[in-house]
Amino acid sequence: MGYEWFVSLRYLRAKRKQTFISVISFISIAGVTLGVAALIVVLAVMTGFHDGVRQQILGNIPHVLVQKHGSEISDYPGVIEKAKATSPYILSAAPFVSKEAMLLARGNVAAVNVKGIQQGNKIFSQKFLTVDDRDVQDLLFSQDSALPGIVIGLDTATTLGVAVGDRINVIPPMFTITPFGMIPKMKPFEVVGIFRHRGGFMDTYFAYISLGQAQKFFDTPDQVSGVEIEVDSFDHAPEVASALRKVFSYPFVVRSWQELFGSFLSALKLEKLGLFIVLGIIVLVAAFNIATTLIMVVMEKHKDIAVLRAMGATSRSIMKIFVLEGFIVGTVGTGLGTLLGLFLAKNADPIIKWCEYTFKVKIFDQAVYGMEKFPSVVNASDVLSVVVVAMTISLLATIYPAWRAARMDPAEALRYE
Numbered sequence: 001m002g003y004e005w006f007v008s009l010r011y012l013r014a015k016r017k018q019t020f021i022s023v024i025s026f027i028s029i030a031g032v033t034l035g036v037a038a039l040i041v042v043l044a045v046m047t048g049f050h051d052g053v054r055q056q057i058l059g060n061i062p063h064v065l066v067q068k069h070g071s072e073i074s075d076y077p078g079v080i081e082k083a084k085a086t087s088p089y090i091l092s093a094a095p096f097v098s099k100e101a102m103l104l105a106r107g108n109v110a111a112v113n114v115k116g117i118q119q120g121n122k123i124f125s126q127k128f129l130t131v132d133d134r135d136v137q138d139l140l141f142s143q144d145s146a147l148p149g150i151v152i153g154l155d156t157a158t159t160l161g162v163a164v165g166d167r168i169n170v171i172p173p174m175f176t177i178t179p180f181g182m183i184p185k186m187k188p189f190e191v192v193g194i195f196r197h198r199g200g201f202m203d204t205y206f207a208y209i210s211l212g213q214a215q216k217f218f219d220t221p222d223q224v225s226g227v228e229i230e231v232d233s234f235d236h237a238p239e240v241a242s243a244l245r246k247v248f249s250y251p252f253v254v255r256s257w258q259e260l261f262g263s264f265l266s267a268l269k270l271e272k273l274g275l276f277i278v279l280g281i282i283v284l285v286a287a288f289n290i291a292t293t294l295i296m297v298v299m300e301k302h303k304d305i306a307v308l309r310a311m312g313a314t315s316r317s318i319m320k321i322f323v324l325e326g327f328i329v330g331t332v333g334t335g336l337g338t339l340l341g342l343f344l345a346k347n348a349d350p351i352i353k354w355c356e357y358t359f360k361v362k363i364f365d366q367a368v369y370g371m372e373k374f375p376s377v378v379n380a381s382d383v384l385s386v387v388v389v390a391m392t393i394s395l396l397a398t399i400y401p402a403w404r405a406a407r408m409d410p411a412e413a414l415r416y417e
Helices: 003-012 016-058 076-084 136-140 154-160 201-205 211-217 234-247 257-300 302-310 315-346 348-359 380-406
Strands: 064-068 090-105 108-117 149-152 167-171 175-178 181-184 187-195 206-210 226-231 252-256
Touching (some): 003 315, 016 257, 016 315, 016 348, 064 234, 064 257, 076 090, 076 226, 090 154, 108 154, 108 211, 136 149, 136 187, 136 206, 149 154, 149 167, 154 187, 206 211, 226 234, 234 257, 252 257, 257 315, 257 380, 302 315, 315 380
Parallel strands (some): 108 206, 149 187
Antiparallel strands (some): 064 226, 064 252, 090 108, 090 226, 149 206, 175 181
16 A cells, blocks of 8 residues: 555544534545435336336337328238348237227226237236126137127226226217217227226327228228337337338338337437436535545645645655545445435335334326336436446545645745744
8 A cells, every 4th residue: 555545545544623614524425425326216116107108108009000091091911011020139020900989888988099919919018907807818819799898998998987898888989870860879888908008199099900800890891090019129119110111111111119209209318318417416515525625734734744745745646635535435435325315226215114003195107197006117327327427426535635736845834843
């Protein structure tokens, strides 16, 4: 260990008459600790919300959507075959029929997007409430039922006041001309499944029926509204969409999920960056405490500095002593803050539940956010960014006090001693 390290550590341990400086050092460490912990926790929560919202979106929205401008797609088997051959990232391509409609039951009305889908659609990976816990696909695509089946969300079921097995009427924006005028088209369906969870995009806006029933009900035989394409990773969606545009020119329209909801997710990313900057100010304030501590140490230790210079210590060594002192404060504070932040971020959900139980307050409403637990996802890149920023600010705070100590004239410092 060089003598610079020894002197730096010695200056951090105050004597009886220098207790105030030691207290300020501990305050500086505490400030860096709290700032780093706050940054890690907030970034983890924002990442968790971002991933949760993206999962809600992709639970119903396809990775890539192929539609035809102003009309339905007639030769959809050919479109599916050409789409699958476009990119190796494509896992599946499936047709669908979609139309806005009103659901009517028990005198209540709900507006939804009725979507006709095939078996094996990714929405069936969700949990459903069904009769006797039977498989929802068996019920929805059954040919033996008296009424065709429909799957709705829990929010929609609550609005309509219906449960599994009840009958609802679906009213699309289509009319039948009769001698008595225009009569809206209406067809009864049986609720065969209800999404278990409240909230979320699919629970609020969508209802599902079989593709064949949708084509028959919406008078689009052998036609579909579009083709849903799933890729092996959501990050590949823009690349796949770009490749599909080269194959399907106008009047086809190809959109990735980022183009459909990317602006919303970009807003979350911008909010995350804003919070990072705002909470980074906490670390900056702690860095001012580090600078203040070092300035006071330099003023207190001017005789020691002069003696060291007289004994042959260089200006660089003197500067190194105080840079190392600030480095030690920043490292200890950043290390403790990282450990505290990781502990809070990893245990955010049980901590929130404990606070709700102890103080009898509702902090996180699962029904509002459509998430089972408080979201918190720790990314190694976020933690590394926080550590780098904290250490950089802590080291920058040491430059001026260390520079002033290095420029001190030993003869002037010892003149009146």
